[in-house]
Amino acid sequence: MFKDTVEGLGDVFATDVQPPMVIIVRGPPGSMKTTFVHNIMSTYLKDKDEFGLYTTLEESVRSHLRTIKSIGMDISLNMQISDFSELRKTHGDNIDKIDYLGFTEDLIKHFKGIYKDKFTVFAFDSLGALYSLMRGVETPQVVRKKIYHFFEMLRDQGLVSFIIMESTLDGESKLLGDEGFLSDGIVMLGLKRKQGKLHRYLQVEKMRATRHSMEMHAVEIRKSQFTVLGPIYED
Numbered sequence: 001m002f003k004d005t006v007e008g009l010g011d012v013f014a015t016d017v018q019p020p021m022v023i024i025v026r027g028p029p030g031s032m033k034t035t036f037v038h039n040i041m042s043t044y045l046k047d048k049d050e051f052g053l054y055t056t057l058e059e060s061v062r063s064h065l066r067t068i069k070s071i072g073m074d075i076s077l078n079m080q081i082s083d084f085s086e087l088r089k090t091h092g093d094n095i096d097k098i099d100y101l102g103f104t105e106d107l108i109k110h111f112k113g114i115y116k117d118k119f120t121v122f123a124f125d126s127l128g129a130l131y132s133l134m135r136g137v138e139t140p141q142v143v144r145k146k147i148y149h150f151f152e153m154l155r156d157q158g159l160v161s162f163i164i165m166e167s168t169l170d171g172e173s174k175l176l177g178d179e180g181f182l183s184d185g186i187v188m189l190g191l192k193r194k195q196g197k198l199h200r201y202l203q204v205e206k207m208r209a210t211r212h213s214m215e216m217h218a219v220e221i222r223k224s225q226f227t228v229l230g231p232i233y234e235d
Contacts, residue, residue, distance in 0.1 A: 008228030
């Protein structure tokens with residue numbers, strides 16, 4: 001899933017992930033979280049008889065595809081991209097009553113029913129958007145309980161799941177506090193200021209049952225692909 005999907009990521013991971021896994025991909029705006037996850041899923045699925053589901057909570061499918069196409073990145077025919085715009089339209093004034101996690105679970109079970117064990121990889125974009133929609137509707141205690149059951153459901157389905165999460169520029173994530181413990185892995189995509197310029201980097205903070213580097217690695221888009229360049233050394 002990691003070693004053969006992103007150029008240079010094999011230098012970060014000595015051993016690869018095995019399902020089921022729930023992996024948080026966190027970072028500030030502009031750190032290419034969506035691009036990174038899409039690149040992994042699309043490349044992984046390209047030559048496999050498997051299926052992946054990418055769900056986007058606030059961004060439309062059209063907007064997502066426009067971003068990916070602007071980079072020149074491939075779009076896998078084995079990956080379904082779904083947004084929640086139609087769900088919000090049908091609820092009208094009752095938008096605050098939408099059970100987004102319940103709908104996502106139904107969507108996963110629907111595709112599991114079709115593809116069975118061939119449905120192997122899933123993405124949820126993003127947890128921060130979900131919390132914004134739930135704020136004032138659910139108490140933090142209820143949200144934590146729902147996230148716990150959501151992560152357990154993803155594992156029960158045997159998926160490698162990527163959960164995108166926003167953070168501030170200094171790396172502080174907009175989390176409830178338990179997600180880091182509930183997840184199996186955390187990948188940080190950050191922005192580091194150096195010589196007056198912002199440089200993107202990747203850092204694996206946690207990944208259960210794997211051997212991996214914990215150094216910051218510089219990343220950029222090269223030849224229409226997310227590329228890991230190598231470790232960042234402090235001056």
